[in-house]
Amino acid sequence: xxxxxxxxxxxxxxxxxxxxxxxxxxxxxxxxxxxxxxxxxxxxxxxxxxxxxxxxxxxxxxxxxxxxxxxxxxxxxxxxxxxxxxxxxxxxxxxxxxxxxxxxxxxxxxxxx
Amino acid sequence: xxxxxxxxxxxxxxxxxxxxxxxxxxxxxxxxxxxxxxxxxxxxxxxxxxxxxxxxxxxxxxxxxxxxxxxxxxxxxxxxxxxxxxxxxxxxxxxxxxxxxxxxxxxxxxx
Numbered sequence: 001x002x003x004x005x006x007x008x009x010x011x012x013x014x015x016x017x018x019x020x021x022x023x024x025x026x027x028x029x030x031x032x033x034x035x036x037x038x039x040x041x042x043x044x045x046x047x048x049x050x051x052x053x054x055x056x057x058x059x060x061x062x063x064x065x066x067x068x069x070x071x072x073x074x075x076x077x078x079x080x081x082x083x084x085x086x087x088x089x090x091x092x093x094x095x096x097x098x099x100x101x102x103x104x105x106x107x108x109x110x111x112x113x
Numbered sequence: 114x115x116x117x118x119x120x121x122x123x124x125x126x127x128x129x130x131x132x133x134x135x136x137x138x139x140x141x142x143x144x145x146x147x148x149x150x151x152x153x154x155x156x157x158x159x160x161x162x163x164x165x166x167x168x169x170x171x172x173x174x175x176x177x178x179x180x181x182x183x184x185x186x187x188x189x190x191x192x193x194x195x196x197x198x199x200x201x202x203x204x205x206x207x208x209x210x211x212x213x214x215x216x217x218x219x220x221x222x223x224x
Contacts, residue, residue, distance in 0.1 A: 043205075043218050044156070044215045046215075100169070100171070102158070
């Protein structure tokens with residue numbers, strides 16, 4: 001699986017959009033970008049994933065650059081409950097290697113009142 | 114829809130004992146994954162079960178083992194507990210090729 005690079009921490013004001021970047025310059029053509037978050041003392045929560053098109057669901061939007069070497073997770077209106085460590089993971093979608101998620105250190109997003 | 118459930122929430126053992134952790138996947142999910150998250154460290158992949166079979170395991174010693182039952186629930190067994198086994202043990206479930214969904218884990222403390 002390709003390596004990812006994320007800033008260790010970010011701050012965001014409550015009610016504003018939170019934009020979390022992720023670099024994955026060695027991504028392969030069959031690798032998807034996944035985002036999870038982990039709120040303190042809880043298990044990781046799946047947020048969104050995508051291949052090359054932008055994706056949106058009820059939680060967030062995922063913007064992937066045209067060359068697929070980086071992406072941005074957008075939380076449109078951050079709340080205090082969005083304070084968590086956010087993990088960007090790149091992995092093959094299917095096949096024999098589709099058995100584990102490799103978590104890096106992630107980005108600690110702190111939403112401030 | 115009920116999420117992944119794990120039991121117990123907390124477990125306290127002493128060195129040399131054995132621990133059993135349990136996981137119930139989301140209804141319909143056939144794959145169960147186990148991860149270890151030691152304090153200050155990232156999540157480390159432990160085991161993957163699908164359709165009752167162990168499909169792959171991470172770089173952990175054989176005293177970490179498990180099984181998956183016909184109803185797709187799973188157990189993780191850790192024998193001969195060591196102090197460094199203290200960690201949050203997370204279970205996830207999925208359909209093949211679909212995103213994994215996690216429970217809130219069992220915190221295992223070794224005294």
